Amino acid sequence: MGAKTTPSGSKTGSEQVQRQVKLPFMKSLEISIKSIKVRFFRSLITTLSLVLAVSFLSFIGVSNDVANGMLDTREPELRRMLIRSGYDLEPGDTSVGSSPKQRWLVILSLLVCVVGIVNAQLMAVTERFREIGTMKCLGALDRFILRLFFLEAGMQGLAGASIGALLGAIFSLFSGWARFGSVAIAAISWNEVVVSIAVATAVGCLLSLLGVFYPALVAARMQPVEAMRVEQ
Template identity: 60%
Template sequence: MAQKPPAQRPFAPSGEHVARQVRLPMGKSFEISVKSLRVRFSRSLITVMSLVLAVAFLGFTLIGHDVAMGLLASGSASLQSELVKAGFDLAPGRYPGTYEVAASAKDRWIVILSLLVCAVGIVNAQLMAVTERFREIGTMKCLGALDSFVLRLFLLEAGMQGLAGSLIGALIGALAGVLMGMARFGFAALKYLPAADALASLGIAVGVGFLLSLVGVSYPALVASRMPPVVAMRAEE
């Protein structure tokens, strides 16, 4: 009796494909990102330190401005004269008869350049990290990882690095700004420092550093997520 040929799986119609890729929850992605940062701790530390320095300078500048504004708002003529002697520029305020401390163009450009240098360093470090992880990326994709999953891993790692570096840098910059103000103007710098403005400056410094980290990793993360598995697996270590 003739045997029937084995049943064959029908082909998918043209333009359709069977998605057999892995969708991992956010918690698992976070766990993998933490383990990856531990394995590459030295490289992660370099990225974090560059971010710490840039955010610290930004926080120092913002807190220094808050200290000067607090001294100006105190209404003391002697403190105002000391501000002028220290090199602060006083400009007319929003209301008639009021003044405010004007940020110099030099300080703004120095802050912008430091942030740009930091962003370039983050992009360079992340591109090198992608090169070192060709095999890992290829293996994950061969096992069914989505492009969005690979992108999520890099963004999570950059987010954790950015948050840690920004917090440390903002605190260092704020402390340095307060100490510098006390060295120039004595205890009055701390006495008249507006707490709300200082907290806002810390938040701005942390937010800028965190955003800078995400922007710096965007291009390398896209390169990693769009990499074909075969190309990644053929890359030499």
């Protein structure tokens, strides 16, 4: 059966309800920003954990870019400087990659970051039982709740990942200058540095979205009556 119409020609029923609960994207964004402001310190902790993990990833990537730039000069003295600094270079090597130890450290730091995000978001869901229950009682669909959480995670992820990637790159460049002098900065390929920063930022944003997936699913599947009862 189709939706009923009133004498004025306006539709009622399910189609009207859908129009009532389907908020525009900008309204969802506004609600997400307000939620971050209300829970600023919790959001700050989540963002800082992401900053630390992404900065370490960016540091490793840009450090390799510095070393590769020095190798590209094909200067024997620069090669010896890299070997003295701990880089494991064979006579025929023309590039530097991350060591297994560095890769494991990066993986562990990213895993710890994801676990921290999941815990923080689960606590946020617990704190927002009444808010989520009220929205669902008013007709909010599951996808609307999911959108709110993903928007919040996306904004936190973009901010934390961008800051972390830039900080990691800056510390890496400073470390290269301190160890090898200005020649390291002069020989570096800035295109590769930009790529490393972009990759670190993208990884950070992805981690933030992955970390919020399960908590957002829990919030979206929450029954309104149960949410209101738990809060009370």
